[in-house]
Amino acid sequence: MNTFKIKYYDGKTSAIQEGSVKLAYGHWDLRLDKPDGTMTSIHWQLKDIKQTEFVGNTNIFKYGDFPQQTIECKDPDFVKALEREYPNYEFFKKEYFWALNKGLGTFVGIMAVLLLLCFGVYKYILPAVAESLALTIPQEYEVKWGEMMFENMIQAPQKGQKSSELNLSKNEALSKLANQFAKEIDFKTTYPIKITVVNEQIVNAFALPGGNIVVFDGLLKKMKNKEEFAALLGHEAAHVTQKHSLKNIFRSLSGYLFISLITNDLNGITAVILDNANKIQNLGYSRELETEADEISMKTLKENKVATKGLYNLFKILEDSVHGSPPEILSSHPLTEERIKFAKKNQIVNEQKVEKARMEAIWQQMKAYNIQNKY
Amino acid sequence: MEQNQPEFRQFTYHGNGTELFKIYILNWLLTILTLGFYYPWAKAALLKYNYQHTEFDGSNFTFHGTGNEMFKGFIKVVAVIGVLYGSLLAAQLSGNTTLTILVILAFYTILILLIPIALHGSIRYRSSRSSWRGIHFGYRGNRGELFKLCLKNTLLTIVTLGIYTSWFITNLRTYIIGNIRFGNITFQYTGNGSDFFWLNLKGRILTGLSFGFYFFWYSMELFEYYVENIYAEQDGKPLPIRSTAKGGDFMVLTIVNFFMLIFSLGLAFPWVQARILRFFMSNIWVQGDFDGNSLIQTEEEYKDASGDDMVDILDIDLL
Numbered sequence: 001m002n003t004f005k006i007k008y009y010d011g012k013t014s015a016i017q018e019g020s021v022k023l024a025y026g027h028w029d030l031r032l033d034k035p036d037g038t039m040t041s042i043h044w045q046l047k048d049i050k051q052t053e054f055v056g057n058t059n060i061f062k063y064g065d066f067p068q069q070t071i072e073c074k075d076p077d078f079v080k081a082l083e084r085e086y087p088n089y090e091f092f093k094k095e096y097f098w099a100l101n102k103g104l105g106t107f108v109g110i111m112a113v114l115l116l117l118c119f120g121v122y123k124y125i126l127p128a129v130a131e132s133l134a135l136t137i138p139q140e141y142e143v144k145w146g147e148m149m150f151e152n153m154i155q156a157p158q159k160g161q162k163s164s165e166l167n168l169s170k171n172e173a174l175s176k177l178a179n180q181f182a183k184e185i186d187f188k189t190t191y192p193i194k195i196t197v198v199n200e201q202i203v204n205a206f207a208l209p210g211g212n213i214v215v216f217d218g219l220l221k222k223m224k225n226k227e228e229f230a231a232l233l234g235h236e237a238a239h240v241t242q243k244h245s246l247k248n249i250f251r252s253l254s255g256y257l258f259i260s261l262i263t264n265d266l267n268g269i270t271a272v273i274l275d276n277a278n279k280i281q282n283l284g285y286s287r288e289l290e291t292e293a294d295e296i297s298m299k300t301l302k303e304n305k306v307a308t309k310g311l312y313n314l315f316k317i318l319e320d321s322v323h324g325s326p327p328e329i330l331s332s333h334p335l336t337e338e339r340i341k342f343a344k345k346n347q348i349v350n351e352q353k354v355e356k357a358r359m360e361a362i363w364q365q366m367k368a369y370n371i372q373n374k375y
Numbered sequence: 376m377e378q379n380q381p382e383f384r385q386f387t388y389h390g391n392g393t394e395l396f397k398i399y400i401l402n403w404l405l406t407i408l409t410l411g412f413y414y415p416w417a418k419a420a421l422l423k424y425n426y427q428h429t430e431f432d433g434s435n436f437t438f439h440g441t442g443n444e445m446f447k448g449f450i451k452v453v454a455v456i457g458v459l460y461g462s463l464l465a466a467q468l469s470g471n472t473t474l475t476i477l478v479i480l481a482f483y484t485i486l487i488l489l490i491p492i493a494l495h496g497s498i499r500y501r502s503s504r505s506s507w508r509g510i511h512f513g514y515r516g517n518r519g520e521l522f523k524l525c526l527k528n529t530l531l532t533i534v535t536l537g538i539y540t541s542w543f544i545t546n547l548r549t550y551i552i553g554n555i556r557f558g559n560i561t562f563q564y565t566g567n568g569s570d571f572f573w574l575n576l577k578g579r580i581l582t583g584l585s586f587g588f589y590f591f592w593y594s595m596e597l598f599e600y601y602v603e604n605i606y607a608e609q610d611g612k613p614l615p616i617r618s619t620a621k622g623g624d625f626m627v628l629t630i631v632n633f634f635m636l637i638f639s640l641g642l643a644f645p646w647v648q649a650r651i652l653r654f655f656m657s658n659i660w661v662q663g664d665f666d667g668n669s670l671i672q673t674e675e676e677y678k679d680a681s682g683d684d685m686v687d688i689l690d691i692d693l694l
Contacts (some may be wrong), residue, residue: 013668013671016434152469
């Protein structure tokens with residue numbers, strides 16, 4: 001009852017050899033009918049029987065190294081006999097199809113769970129992976145790359161030329177003062193923080209990867225004291241030190257890239273990179289990243305003994321300017337109630353006043369410059 | 376009794392949409408879940424299924440490749456692609472136009488140079504891992520030769536503004552098919568560039584004139600031209616290959632497939648896939664005195680799947 005009819009291929013020729021297999025202890029006995037009426041016998045050691053495949057009602061087993069010997073058995077009792085004879089042996093390594101061979105209900109259930117997991121991966125795991133990948137980019141590359149972006153955005157003022165968003169004109173005098181101001185603050189970073197003030201009446205500021213911080217003159221004019229400017233620099237420097245630009249780009253691209261990758265659409269990826277890079281460059285940071293920058297700015301103020309009400313006052317300036325100017329200007333710094341509340345809650349009331357004479361002096365020079373050049 | 380042997384032998388695809396659907400859906404979900412890293416196993420599962428359900432002369436084909444093998448290749452390819460795309464992205468984000476153009480040029484040059492290398496690896500891997508009645512296919516082409524051939528033909532194609540494409544494809548097929556072995560069966564490609572060029576020109580003109588309708592007949596002419604120009608030989612005995620695919624049948628198939636996909640919002644994809652395979656397999660016939668029992672194993676084993684993964688990611692249509 002442990003003998004079954006088989007077809008055998010020896011792996012050397014394609015000839016079909018009819019015969020039988022007998023399931024014995026630790027091995028299989030193959031007996032093959034030769035065309036001349038004689039028989040040959042082959043021994044298959046259990047441990048070298050490699051692979052099981054099911055095609056329709058045929059079971060296929062392979063044996064040994066390349067070129068493998070193969071047997072095919074159509075007897076439906078063969079599998080049952082195997083399970084009975086070798087209960088502890090992994091003949092049916094269902095490496096892939098375990099979910100397919102269950103009933104329809106199980107299959108649908110498994111699929112539903114997998115679908116949910118997929119959603120979770122796309123929503124939570126993918127952004128996290130993207131962010132940690134962003135952190136692997138060496139600082140020197142980031143600095144070089146940010147420098148290149150910066151050079152393409154900023155240029156020295158030229159007569160008769162209007163500056164556009166990607167073509168901002170630098171204010172040399174204010175930039176110089178702003179950098180002196182920034183030297184008075186310890187940002188606790190190895191990034192080369194460099195401030196550039198541009199002649200723009202818009203109330204805005206942004207940070208580029210690698211250390212460049214661009215401050216619009218319009219915002220500077222609205223500031224009343226040095227603490228506000230320090231808070232702004234603290235916030236923008238945090239975007240730099242925490243690699244927010246890179247994280248943002250990786251996060252935004254990862255979704256597109258992921259879909260292109262699993263659909264194997266490489267041309268799609270090229271298109272995504274070429275089409276979206278410019279958009280992504282101007283993307284706003286997520287709420288979490290802004291909050292993180294606020295927290296670090298607050299920390300920087302405290303560590304540098306600068307009055308912490310600076311951050312709250314800065315937010316007030318931003319909040320007021322939202323009413324008067326187009327809202328998209330602040331899109332890169334969405335000012336939420338929570339952020340203002342955070343600044344208010346974390347500022348130190350009745351702060352002990354620490355004289356920051358040098359910082360104050362530079363700040364006064366900046367103010368004076370702006371009053372002189374009022375237009 | 377020799378006369379009782381059938382003169383023609385047909386390929387048959389036995390796979391069905393429902394089984395394929397299960398494989399596809401599981402493949403997709405697991406691929407997403409693993410951020411794409413399941414891809415090699417997904418591919419192995421699909422290839423295994425399709426090979427096992429393709430029959431010729433009473434026996435099925437077998438795909439011996441495994442997900443583990445293909446994963447090793449996949450990792451290499453992902454690394455190469457990652458560096459290429461990383462540079463492209465960085466250049467584009469820098470906003471520097473000159474740099475971007477240079478990187479795009481370098482990017483496409485490297486891709487073009489990678490294609491023959493990937494192609495070589497892919498054909499070698501695929502053929503070595505395919506068998507029928509225990510006899511493996513094999514590819515004996517030389518990577519350097521294929522590389523030179525591709526480079527020369529690419530340049531000629533660019534210089535002739537694409538006109539040379541027909542000759543390029545013909546030369547490529549001649550080289551690749553001429554180097555494929557199936558046991559002691561050898562293959563040759565007998566097509567020639569100018570025939571292929573006129574076939575394409577005629578097909579395109581008529582497709583345009585008929586508002587696209589001729590496309591179905593054009594496709595089948597291309598299929599027939601390709602298949603019937605593969606000349607197989609076993610121990611000096613010719614085994615001509617014939618196509619019986621008709622433009623009308625292909626049109627019906629395509630239109631029905633189109634509506635299946637539209638009305639199922641794409642979920643009918645596996646059934647469509649099975650219908651396409653069934654159509655093409657059932658239209659290939661091998662003529663002549665084929666002796667399925669006398670093939671002799673001649674090829675060595677080859678397990679490096681890098682090329683195959685690369686070809687896949689570059690989305691190169693193999694044949």
